[in-house]
Amino acid sequence: MTALARPALALPLLVALQAPVLAFDLVLPSAAKPSGERVEALASHAVATGPWKAGTLPTTTAEGSLRQTAWKLAGADRGTLDLLRPLRDQITAAGFTTVFECESTGCGGFDFRYGIEILPEPEMHVDLGDFRFLAARRDGGNGPEWVTLIVSRSADTGFVQLTEIGAPVAGEDVTLSTKSDFTPDLAETGSIDPAPAALPANPVTGPVAQALSAGQAAVLEDLSFASGAADLTASDTDSLRQLANWLVANPDARVELVGHTDASGNAGANTALSLARAEAARSALLALADIDPARITARGAGPDSPRATNDTQEGRAQNRRVEAIPAPTL
Incomplete structure (x- = not known):
């Protein structure tokens, strides 16, 4: 050793x-x-x-x-x-x-x-x-x-x-695929997330899938973030399911998840926060389906691309979002 x-x-x-x-x-x-x-x-x-x-x-x-x-x-x-x-x-x-x-x-x-x-x-x-x-x-x-x-x-x-x-x-038979024999001691390591659940039928329905199929950005409208936080209030939402279904149905497609914030607080901190939100959405998406992680990237845009006024609580809530953007195939 x-x-x-x-x-x-x-x-x-x-x-x-x-x-x-x-x-x-x-x-x-x-x-x-x-x-x-x-x-x-x-x-x-x-x-x-x-x-x-x-x-x-x-x-x-x-x-x-x-x-x-x-x-x-x-x-x-x-x-x-x-x-x-x-x-x-x-x-x-x-x-x-x-x-x-x-x-x-x-x-x-x-x-x-x-x-x-x-x-x-x-x-x-x-x-x-x-x-x-x-x-x-x-x-x-x-x-x-x-x-x-x-x-x-x-x-x-x-x-x-x-x-x-x-x-x-030399001489080893490597024609058969193998699966991991990883069996952690849960008493020591804690629970490991189970394999992603099978996705339902009709994989390309819904506004998210329709926008991506048309080459357009899609806002994941039902992702919710509290002000100043990157944690998702729910990690299995309809928009994430639509996105996962679309990626499974289009195995050569790639997407970029772009996080956005409202204009409250420091601009540099907001940019880091927006990236953390995109990463949170990416992690939740990967937990839903067996998708190559290299097909999904994350980026933080901070407060630079508001879609509503930052002068009201409702507008700021709309600006705290994650968008899925079609990315060039590899």
């Missing part, structure tokens, strides 16, 4: 977390609890090898067995570098060479985060202003092996996602 190379960080008691795709153990603090996993016997995965710049994310395609695992560290009070550094040391000690490493805006911020594959909320959370990414490679006996790490945090929780892409073992 690989030991941590930087004991000066004074991490708590460590436990080994097996990584069956690649032949090394990753050690995380004992406070880390697994929150999600995706396994594929044979997959192609785009590994970011540079920052998002001028509308492009440089990538290389890695092929082989794939495993993505996410962990949460409740009560984490260390920064993203403190989260990343001991894991990076272990990856280096296992014979991997770092190909690319970046932090938040240096990665490309919003565009970079939505250009890479991340397990959905609540399994993995990425703060757009506070995350770090690393991609590393080593040459194995059956071909190149890759690992990527992305770490982030909220006010009281650290988040880690490890992606491993290992070359198939």
Whole structure:
């Protein structure tokens, strides 16, 4: 087992977390609890090898067995570098060479985060202003092996996602698809959201679906936000169901969720709040159906595009909204 190379960080008691795709153990603090996993016997995965710049994310395609695992560290009070550094040391000690490493805006911020594959909320959370990414490679006996790490945090929780892409073992039968065998101890990790429910028939009915089919923006009218808050009062609404149905019925379509605020308060805080509202709508949408998260992006417009006066309570309520806008296909 690989030991941590930087004991000066004074991490708590460590436990080994097996990584069956690649032949090394990753050690995380004992406070880390697994929150999600995706396994594929044979997959192609785009590994970011540079920052998002001028509308492009440089990538290389890695092929082989794939495993993505996410962990949460409740009560984490260390920064993203403190989260990343001991894991990076272990990856280096296992014979991997770092190909690319970046932090938040240096990665490309919003565009970079939505250009890479991340397990959905609540399994993995990425703060757009506070995350770090690393991609590393080593040459194995059956071909190149890759690992990527992305770490982030909220006010009281650290988040880690490890992606491993290992070359198939010679002679191994990888013709059958596999499903994750992730079975967390709910007594330790808390409940995991169940699989999205099946959507009803008539997938493209309703004003939201009709507007998107016509290439127009659609306001998710029944999403409700209190003034100054990003939490949805209801996460399963008719407009979100219409949007989910439309995305399922149009598998090549992409949408951008744009959050808006009223004009109350500081403009910079309102822009951050509007992004948080769009992210909340995105998380609720992904919980409704099995949709590739890369097809749904989120953006905050703040108070810049009011649709009603900000001089009345009713007008301000109308301006606190999220819109779904058709986006170009990849």
